[in-house]
Amino acid sequence: MEIFWYIAIAIVLTAFFILDGYDFGAGIIHLFFAKKEKDKEVITKSAGLFWDSNEVWLVAAGGMLFMAFPTFYASVFSGFYLPLIIVLWLIIFRAIGLEFRGQFKYQMWKDIWDKSFGISSLLLALFFGIALGNIIRGVNLGTAENGISAHEAHYFFLPLWDSSFSPLTTHPGVIDWFTIIIGLIAVVTLTIHGANWIILKTNSSINNKLKTVIFNLNIVLTLLTIFSIIVWQIVNPNALDNFINKPYLLIFPIMYLIGLIGLFFIKKIQKNSHAFLLSTLVITGGIWSSLASLFPVILPSINNVNQHLTIYNTAASEYGLSTALIWGVIGFILIFVYMIIQNRLTSGKIDNMDYGH
Amino acid sequence: MLFYDRLQFAFTITFHYIFPQLTMGLSLMIVYFKWTYLRTKTEKYNNAAKFFMKIFAINFTMGVVTGIPMEFQFGTNWAKFSELTGGIIGQTLAMEGLFSFFLESSFLALFIFGEKLMGQKLHFLTGFLVFLGSWASGYFILATNAWMQHPVGYEILDNGKFVLENFSALFTNPWLLPAFLHNQMASIVTSAFVVASIGAFYILRNKHSEYGKLFLKTGVIFGLISSVLVAFPTGDWNAKNVVKYQPATFAAMEGIFETEDAGAEIVLIGQPNMVDKKLDNKIAVPNILSFLTYQEWDRQIAGMDQFKKEELPDNIPALYYSYHIMVGLGTIFISVMLLAIFFLWRKKLYTIKPLLWIIMFLVPFPYIANITGWYTAELGRQPYLVYGLLKTSEGVSPTVSSGNTLFTLLGFVALYMLLGLLFLILVGKTINEGPKPKSH
Numbered sequence: 001m002e003i004f005w006y007i008a009i010a011i012v013l014t015a016f017f018i019l020d021g022y023d024f025g026a027g028i029i030h031l032f033f034a035k036k037e038k039d040k041e042v043i044t045k046s047a048g049l050f051w052d053s054n055e056v057w058l059v060a061a062g063g064m065l066f067m068a069f070p071t072f073y074a075s076v077f078s079g080f081y082l083p084l085i086i087v088l089w090l091i092i093f094r095a096i097g098l099e100f101r102g103q104f105k106y107q108m109w110k111d112i113w114d115k116s117f118g119i120s121s122l123l124l125a126l127f128f129g130i131a132l133g134n135i136i137r138g139v140n141l142g143t144a145e146n147g148i149s150a151h152e153a154h155y156f157f158l159p160l161w162d163s164s165f166s167p168l169t170t171h172p173g174v175i176d177w178f179t180i181i182i183g184l185i186a187v188v189t190l191t192i193h194g195a196n197w198i199i200l201k202t203n204s205s206i207n208n209k210l211k212t213v214i215f216n217l218n219i220v221l222t223l224l225t226i227f228s229i230i231v232w233q234i235v236n237p238n239a240l241d242n243f244i245n246k247p248y249l250l251i252f253p254i255m256y257l258i259g260l261i262g263l264f265f266i267k268k269i270q271k272n273s274h275a276f277l278l279s280t281l282v283i284t285g286g287i288w289s290s291l292a293s294l295f296p297v298i299l300p301s302i303n304n305v306n307q308h309l310t311i312y313n314t315a316a317s318e319y320g321l322s323t324a325l326i327w328g329v330i331g332f333i334l335i336f337v338y339m340i341i342q343n344r345l346t347s348g349k350i351d352n353m354d355y356g357h
Numbered sequence: 358m359l360f361y362d363r364l365q366f367a368f369t370i371t372f373h374y375i376f377p378q379l380t381m382g383l384s385l386m387i388v389y390f391k392w393t394y395l396r397t398k399t400e401k402y403n404n405a406a407k408f409f410m411k412i413f414a415i416n417f418t419m420g421v422v423t424g425i426p427m428e429f430q431f432g433t434n435w436a437k438f439s440e441l442t443g444g445i446i447g448q449t450l451a452m453e454g455l456f457s458f459f460l461e462s463s464f465l466a467l468f469i470f471g472e473k474l475m476g477q478k479l480h481f482l483t484g485f486l487v488f489l490g491s492w493a494s495g496y497f498i499l500a501t502n503a504w505m506q507h508p509v510g511y512e513i514l515d516n517g518k519f520v521l522e523n524f525s526a527l528f529t530n531p532w533l534l535p536a537f538l539h540n541q542m543a544s545i546v547t548s549a550f551v552v553a554s555i556g557a558f559y560i561l562r563n564k565h566s567e568y569g570k571l572f573l574k575t576g577v578i579f580g581l582i583s584s585v586l587v588a589f590p591t592g593d594w595n596a597k598n599v600v601k602y603q604p605a606t607f608a609a610m611e612g613i614f615e616t617e618d619a620g621a622e623i624v625l626i627g628q629p630n631m632v633d634k635k636l637d638n639k640i641a642v643p644n645i646l647s648f649l650t651y652q653e654w655d656r657q658i659a660g661m662d663q664f665k666k667e668e669l670p671d672n673i674p675a676l677y678y679s680y681h682i683m684v685g686l687g688t689i690f691i692s693v694m695l696l697a698i699f700f701l702w703r704k705k706l707y708t709i710k711p712l713l714w715i716i717m718f719l720v721p722f723p724y725i726a727n728i729t730g731w732y733t734a735e736l737g738r739q740p741y742l743v744y745g746l747l748k749t750s751e752g753v754s755p756t757v758s759s760g761n762t763l764f765t766l767l768g769f770v771a772l773y774m775l776l777g778l779l780f781l782i783l784v785g786k787t788i789n790e791g792p793k794p795k796s797h
Contacts, residue, residue: 052421053462062428063451070443077432078754085765088426095422157756316444320521331455338463
């Protein structure tokens with residue numbers, strides 16, 4: 001039952017990163033590449049029409065995590081207190097950027113909210129990557145010093161950074177050189193994804209240029225990926241054990257690879273939806289490879305005193321989990337139905353859709 | 358440590374609840390306008406529905422961005438509480454995500470953008486589903502809160518964890534239905550007063566006056582019905598639940614310091630004096646409280662002297678004022694709406710300017726009544742998070758220092774000031790433009 005909810009939450013989180021990921025990416029593209037007013041407007045629209053229904057997936061993931069793994073939820077949310085609250089603020093800035101830009105015609109007004117949308121999109125992508133980096137690296141659970149825990153075994157608190165910026169100290173911060181690398185991977189991946197979304201959904205004048213951008217970023221992504229796998233071995237020498245013991249898990253790195261290689265042919269791909277599918281594969285493969293490398297651990301302990309948090313020692317009761325299974329299945333069927341209805345009605349390019357509110 | 362955590366939650370939830378209380382009630386009124394349009398084919402009603410959908414959308418966005426921090430704060434600031442009770446309230450909160458947010462957000466987009474695409478009947482249906490989603494959201498939140506006020510269906514393990522024992526008990530909780538209905542009626546009060554207030558504004562300014570009359574009429578009719586239902590029977594049911602399940606809270610919110618054997622008086626005005634344990638400058642009517650609570654004039658009601666200090670709420674004056682502000686405002690709402698309905702019946706409502714000014718300026722007060730109502734529930738539950746079982750001081754995050762909490766609290770205050778300002782600008786602009794469709 002723990003495994004079922006683990007997978008369900010992973011799917012919901014992945015859906016969040018695929019869906020809200022494209023509007024983060026659109027924000028980054030908007031920040032760096034959109035120069036003409038028409039392009040800025042249409043890119044804002046390509047995110048603005050969808051961001052709130054995309055962010056529902058984050059809320060759903062949070063709620064499910066709370067229900068199924070309350071100890072993990074409590075530990076991680078209080079331990080990563082500062083970065084999480086900052087993420088909340090960024091989400092708010094991004095949303096007001098999207099919603100308020102079109103309300104007045106003054107250039108200054110538009111410029112303010114364009115920057116608000118773009119910069120918070122960039123920082124959010126970075127922070128989400130850093131978060132994944134922290135999960136992979138692990139934390140000092142119980143804040144142990146010389147073999148003695150300062151807190152209960154599953155609690156911790158991370159400052160934003162430690163002066164060494166190293167993942168190898170006993171008290172690493174949220175931001176260190178390893179998590180920054182993972183953060184950059186997230187930024188590059190979501191930028192590619194967002195560019196694909198813009199090409200797919202709009203007729204912006206930079207669509208052709210974006211294909212070159214995707215190609216170049218893909219080179220950067222490949223280099224970053226290779227580099228991260230090497231340093232991962234330094235941070236966690238057992239990182240690849242799960243893949244050796246359970247070779248079927250290799251499906252996830254393979255998904256990532258297919259996406260990565262496919263994106264090099266971006267200029268030859270005829271259907272834009274195929275390119276979007278490739279960046280979706282990269283995101284999915286990346287997240288699931290990271291999760292699979294840890295499974296069944298969900299937050300490693302970097303000290304020898306306290307054990308890792310796993311899906312088994314953080315889960316709610318069996319009765320609760322199996323009851324939730326019943327309503328969970330009904331809920332997911334309904335969501336699936338809404339998505340089909342919504343997709344049928346909003347398919348195609350969005351340039352001429354009314355974005356009046 | 359505890360102080361800033363409580364202040365941050367109070368501040369962020371107060372600000373958040375400005376928005377859902379309007380959207381829940383307003384979605385019902387939008388459904389009403391759309392339904393009337395389908396029946397009468399009068400274009401005016403369709404424009405009214407679309408106009409209020411614009412107001413709804415702004416509020417919905419605000420509700421989403423200020424709502425995500427609420428869910429996160431369970432974990433960030435109240436980690437111990439989340440760890441101990443997540444197996445139970447996680448159920449209702451996760452159900453809210455799955456059953457109401459997806460419904461609401463998917464169909465809101467369709468309602469706003471899809472009228473031409475779908476035809477009128479489907480358009481009505483999407484509006485109805487938005488209404489359903491927003492009310493479902495309220496239901497799951499109230500179910501969560503009901504469990505904290507009156508815990509049911511649980512078992513406590515040796516390590517202090519609350520484990521779910523009976524899922525359906527969460528929804529048959531005797532606290533839930535009265536609280537939900539009271540809350541929803543109060544949310545209709547807010548939306549009705551907003552609609553009426555915009556109507557009064559249009560009439561007074563002599564702008565969009567055709568819509569002004571429609572809004573004012575609809576607003577006062579919804580306003581009277583909901584203001585009455587908020588007090589009776591739903592408010593009454595809630596008070597009876599409080600006296601039954603949280604008698605110490607009841608004594609504190611009513612301001613009864615000493616038990617009177619011959620029946621309890623109802624306090625109208627007075628300031629709690631916590632040093633001398635009495636109300637200063639009290640105006641009270643004898644025996645009414647006993648009658649309202651038990652329908653017996655001389656029934657004894659336990660005063661605060663009957664309870665140990667640690668069983669009583671920790672901020673009695675704030676609780677007392679919250680409750681009395683809510684009740685006082687509720688009484689004013691019923692009076693004003695009765696007056697408005699009387700003049701509507703005599704066909705004079707649109708011309709009596711003083712009354713129109715009053716209705717226009719009454720708009721902040723249902724918000725205050727809603728929020729003080731929630732303060733009554735939440736301050737009344739203190740010093741517990743889970744009534745009688747888990748103290749608020751035991752629920753706070755063990756590793757987050759007060760310096761960090763103050764930092765985030767200040768950040769939220771600054772950010773929400775900005776958000777509030779933008780919200781007012783945007784709503785003001787929308788109201789000023791009015792419901793007339795743009796000429797293409």
